[in-house]
Amino acid sequence: MMNGSTIIFYLLATLTLTCGLLSVLTQHIFRAAIYVLFALIGIAGLYFWLQYEFIAAVQIVVYVGGIIVLIIFSIFLTQQTGEKLAAPKLDRKIWAALATFCGFALTIVQIYQHSFSSFSQDTVDPTVANIGHQMLDVNQTGYALPFEIVSMLLLAALVGCIVIALRNKTEQ
């Protein structure tokens, strides 16, 4: 029977999918950004629901607080607000729908036909302490190395963004 948790799950699921769908369908770019924001929040909710609070927090901080804001700023930079988005061509829509539907059907059928079986016994709680411990480990799990790679990537991305986005200073 329906209990609270289930209801919350379905609400979150509905929120995520509806907002996701709307975000790709709406003709207003600003609204699209907002729908994406809500879809991401919905996913953050699902993380909470799955009791992965740390990830949920990161999701909100990075996506909601970072990426979406970045996107909205860039919309301001490049778009006259209130202007409707150009509608895609019909044949493009048809083909896209067809391809995505086929892909979706195939994937979901495959997933549902597969029974995921677990061999793991003990559960590691996704607490911040555990995460932090493993993240900084250099020997056993060694997530320190990916961490460093990401930092290099962010550095590179930073440099790249600066050069590309600030071109007027030097080029013009």
Add this chain to the structure above:
Amino acid sequence: MPNTINIILVLLLPFISFLLLGLLGKKYFSRTAGIVGTLLLLIATVLAMHTAYEYYFVYGKIEGLYHSFVPLQFQWLKFTHSVSIDMGLIIDSISVMMLVVVTFISLMVHIYSLGYMKGDPRFSTYYAFLGLFTFSMLGLVLAANIFQMYIFWELVGVSSFLLIGYYYEKPSAVAASKKAFIVTRFADFGFLIGILVLSYYGDTLNFATLIERLTAPESNEFKLAVSSTFLGMSALTWGALLVFMGGAGKSAMFPLHIWLPDAMEGPTPVSALIHAATMVVAGVYLVARLFPVFALSTPVVLEGIGWVGAVSAVIAAIIACTQTDIKRVLAYSTMSQIGFMMFAMGVSNYGGEEGLGYTASLFHLFTHALFKALLFLGAGSVIHFVHSNEMSNMGGLRKLMPITHLTFLLACLAIAGMPPLAGFFSKEEILLAAYQHNKIVFGIALLTSGLTAFYMFRLYFSIFWNKPYEGHSAHHGEGGWTMMLPLLLLAAGAVFAGFIPFGSYVSSDGLILPTAFHVTFSIAPVLIGLAGIFIAMVFYKKSTTHPNKIAATINGVYQAAYHKFYVDELYLFITKKILFNLIGKPFAWLDKTVIDGIVNQTATVTQSIAEGIKKMQSGKVQSYAIYFLMGVIALAVLFIYIW
């Protein structure tokens, strides 16, 4: 034993002449080429005569039988373990006889040409070619191996080509030389296949072994050759037939004769040498060389040879009656006489009395060489004098060129078979052989000899009698002694050669064949010959209109004969229309459009496919993504559900 060095020298001296004059002639022998060539050939002739003397009178006859010697043989090219071209020299009664004929006639022509070709810009080249021809002809005669014979056979052909086309700036000479080469080449194709057949079954290329194996009914080779059949004929028959095809081509037998009249485009001495006395009888010589095989193993083919010879003889004689170019008349006469030789072979058998035809044929070959060369050289003198080949431009020359006239008359009488000239004896033997063997052929032969007398005297009267000479005055007479001497020598030959007891030297089996001479039998042919002479005299001694009237009454036949029974046109039709238009052109078209077209089309199609699919690369990044996803889905479906 044969003197090998002598024989080799006979063969090589003309070749040395060719090399010397061909390579260095232009620079060092531009004037003296004729002397050099003649001297070398003179030595060769003397040696050849000596060889003949030694063979016939010293060592050749052992216990009454003429033996065959192979004084020299070396392997030239090895095909398989048993089949190889062994270059060798064969010395037997016919090759020695031919040796004499070839060198002698060639010497005559060499001498004659000293005067005839004087002042020609390519004098040395001319003598070089003569040397090459003589060498090739001697090689053919002396060949101990059928393939060796083929080799020299081809060389003879090419020398003939070179000499016919000697006046290379004259388009008609070029055309004639090509025609001669190609027609004989076609015949040689048959010869070649014939050699392949015979050599495969005989498992050898040497004449002696080949003949021995293919005539012995108990030998394995013979059995195999007879038992293998193709299109209903045994392999042996095929082989013999194809070999004869080569001989027929070279000897201008109907229907492969068309090149011979055209070949008269060459210098007249050349015609005398090649197209009268020597090369054209190579076919007869070939049949003689392989006579045991023809006579013992494939009588059918021999029968055929007889018919081909008879038909050629009569057709050529009829055509000769209508021609107005004196060299062409002589050419057809040559063809007719070789027809005689051929059917003489055809009506012969191997051995003993039955082998009369064989002896007669070669006898006729011998005598014919003499008087026909004489005729040609005489005609050459006439042409030299009047600068034309046409009868209509001649007439009344007997006073102007007495020696030529006399010798020409002797030759005409000889060829007409008037006793006691050489032609009489040889022709009588042929007729006798035909009479004994095949009455129909005999009839044809009789008719032909009448025609021969007619057209020869038609020629004679047209040149020397008829109307008075209207051309330029005699500015240079009959030519110098160089041109007269050969005429006289040959005339002597034409008169006296008939008295040689030929049967005691040449016979099918090597035994002596006593000369059979029946006076009673000779009456009919002589009378017929006289009748021919008489008619010719009536028609042509004075310029009359009789010939035209007769021609008009039998217009159809006359026209047909005048146009050589349209054989040339038939050939032209076959080559131009069928070979060029029906085979060559479609093939060329096929190659250009279809085979090459496929190659080019492959390229075009590839390019148009490339052009067609360029739209996929639309520059739209979203389309790319759709392709991406579709690709993934397709692959996933393929590998999950189908693979």
Add this chain to the structure above:
Amino acid sequence: MMEPGLYHILFISTALFFIGMYGFFTRRNLITMLMSIELILNSVNLNFIAFNKYVWAGKMDGLFFTLFIIAIAAAEAAVGIAIIINLYRSHQSIDVASAEELKY
């Protein structure tokens, strides 16, 4: 209605994944295309977390994957937006159809 579990979440994530794809295919505005990419990446994140939670709870591989994907997504978005802004400067438009010069 069933008790929500792994398959439900997988349904959500898969659906979101293809919704994002649909957006990526059809949106003509570059920034909205970038948003579709974020949807796609989020659906993957959800997958990882769900598998980590329901199937492979013994280790935190999925969790870490998600964490790093989020970081990468940020970097990707940043570079993407920088490029788009630069494109806007040169093309005066961020319609994807305005940048179809390179083709065939």
Add this chain to the structure above:
Amino acid sequence: MNLLLLLIVPLITALTILLCRNSLQVKWTAFAGSVVQLVLALVLLFVYRAEVVAGNAAQLFFEQDITLIESLNMHFHIGVDGISISMLLLTAMVVVAGVLFSWNTNKMTKEFYFLLILLALGAYGFFISFNLLVLFFFLEISIIPKYLLIGIWGSGNKEYSANKLVLMLMMGSALIMVGILGMYYIGGHDVDLMHLSNISIPAHLQKILFPLFFIGFGVFTAFFPFHTWVPDGHSSAPTAGSMFLAGISMKLGGYGCLRVAIFLLPEGAKEYGQVIVILSSIAILYGAFVTMMQKDLKYLNAYSSVSHVGFSLLALGMLTQTAITGALMQMISHGLMTALFFAVIGMIYDRTHTRMVNELGGLMKVMPFITTVLFIVGLCSLGLPGLSGFVAEMTVFVGSWQNDDVFHRVATIAAAMSIVVTAVYILRAVGQVAMGPLKNEAYAHLTDAKWNEKLAAIILLAGILSIGLVPGWLNDLLTPGAEIIMNRITGK
């Protein structure tokens, strides 16, 4: 004798050419290098004869085996037998002649001679290598120089011809490559020719591999119907290019057909022998008839090459020892003869600036040397005794006739028929060009051959005559090799 010399000399020649300052230096370097190579080839011939006389009955002489890639079992295995030596001689002669005939090349001389020598290098390497990879390497080396030679120094529709030639040849070599890959695995990771000749390859694989090799090499040697590059390629190429194409390149194919396809895959050869016989009989006659219709001398000679090469392929299809010897003889004879023919055409073209038969005439008067050579070559082409063509063709015929069945006989007869057609077109062409009245007044002032042309012609003529007059030495040279191949076919 160290066979590496045969590779080092042209290599050094080519590199020296690159260092030369002016075109005269280039020409003399190329000439010197090619003469040295010719001398080497002759020395090789005599050394080989001496060895044979001394009783050395080895299959390969002067073998060397240098490991190239150990892990793939690739060896630089070189050696010679009589067949290779004859091919090397042919190549060396044609190269010297080609160098001499191109003496008045003025456009990019250095590049021209460099490419010529490179092409020759490929041929030398090809004929001495006994490892399929090395063989293939050298085969392909010689393709690109051809493209550039035709493309840069050619005439007429040269881009098209060069493209067609190189693509068709590459298609052939592509098939060979697949064949080699197959061999690599069949032979247990070893593509050494001698090794492969000692193992028995399953018949069903032979049936797959044989067409690959035979068609592949066949394209090089104008195997009907893959001959279409021949007319265009030859006609567009510069004189030396045509000479090399006909004299060397087409021989690579024939040699490969024999040495690789038939030698290694006798069962395949038996399987497809009849097909080869049919196709080459067609090629012989068809080529001859098409030749008859040509008006351009180079096209004429190119198509006649198709016909002549048909003889050697026909003989290969006949699978008898005599036929195989004949095929090799025909290759060598055709190489010398066609090279010389192209050279003569080139000489005539250089002077009259036309190659159309009907625009030429009476040249005998103004250039006796050139027309005499033309005559001799023409006569060689139609198989006149005393010249190499006759010896080769007759060996082919006799060899073909050894097959005792109607099919092979009919094919032989059909092929032999071409000697008549050949006579027709050769005499037509030669007669038209050399004989008759002088066609054009302007021709009256033309000059005869120069020293370089005379020398080159004499070298090639010497080859033609030495085979034509004394064929024994060539026969002796080729027979042992042919016997080994034949033994493999008959399974001895």
Add this chain to the structure above:
Amino acid sequence: MNEFFLLMKSELMVTAIIFLLLFIKVGKGMQNERLLPLIQLLLLLNVIFGFFFNQEGNAFGDMFHSTPMIVFEKNILNVGVYLISMLFSDWFKKTAHLAEYFLLMLSALLGMFFMLSSANMLMFYLALELASIPVAAMANFNLTQKQSSEAAMKMILSAAFSSGILLFGISLIYGVTGTINFEELSNYTTLSPLYTMAFIFLFSAFAFKLSVVPFHFWTADVYEGAPIATTSFLSVISKAAVAFILITVLYKVFQPLQNIWYVLVLLLAFITIVIGNLFAMRQQNMKRFLAYSSIAQVGFILVGISGSNTTGISSVVYFLLVYVFSNLAAFGVVSVISEQVNKESISDYKGLYQTNPLLTWVLALSLFSLAGVPPTAGFFGKFFLLTAGGAKASYAFMIVVVLNMVISLYYYLKVVRAMFIDQNETPIAAIQISAPVKLALIICSAGILLIGLFGWIFDFIQSLN
């Protein structure tokens, strides 16, 4: 600890250079004329250093591992990057952001190093992103050019899209197997449709990076629009890196799926070669032309990979070694001409030999090498690839593949023909080639000519297995 440094020496070296560049940029900055030689020197040191102190082992648990083969592969990439730094000197000197450009390039290189050394999916994914995101930025470095931005946009969007699919695949693999570790994955032998599908999702990302048809569409557009240095980096270095790791992934990680991926690889190889050739045939722009030709080349690499034996690995490594020299030489010449006279069309190259023989010969050599014509090393490269592929593939397939080599020769010859044969009234004027470019071109030519003739190189690679 010592061991650890040596194990990761390539990465550490590159990182050190990155930070050096960063400090230079953040600090006083340097003129391009002085900075570029410094960078070239550093990269040369990097190349040299790469050949010493090689270690084998793992670090950071299962995150990082190294073998002699991997080190050799990294060295190939190092050489490539060094050559790039030399070949495109003309363009580098002009660019306003030289330090940043190299910083990005080296970051990408670092990403590739990590990718080669990665031992699990996470590392692989991160390294892949590190190797591609900076390149997208690099594609935009002709900042004022429309085409450059378009190329960068196409690249970043396509790359993001493909990494989305990749991640979805990885997530499913993770869901099915419970591990992201390569070693453990290779022991997972229970096949299921979902696993297959996940593998194909994953594979498509490799295919995308390698520009395998039908995942290749971005390639030509990006290659054409991006600066040539970036294009050559993409087409040579990045392609080589992905090919190397693809071998590991297929041979090791997805060994159990061999029956599937063998067919998959052959199928895609076939399509890729054919389509790549068909598109390359009609190109006029040299960069675009090289892009398509490199697509076709990838098809051949796939053929080699399909061999699934040690020869397969060695032949791919060998081929890519040759490919680095050949393709970089080609791009180098194109770049020289493009920078000096701003011409990129094949028809502009007509008559080039008359004015610039050196450039023409180098370009011709490299094209012949790409076409696989002896005596260039490309011939051996192709031959070994086919040898590896021939171990299992059918004759029919091999014939089709090899015939496509002929088609490819056709279009390479188009360029050769333009340069050598075609006449031109106004050919490109004689170009002054600067010393480093000349040096690099000579190195490339030497590589093209000599690698093939030195058989031991292949043996050496084979011995690394």
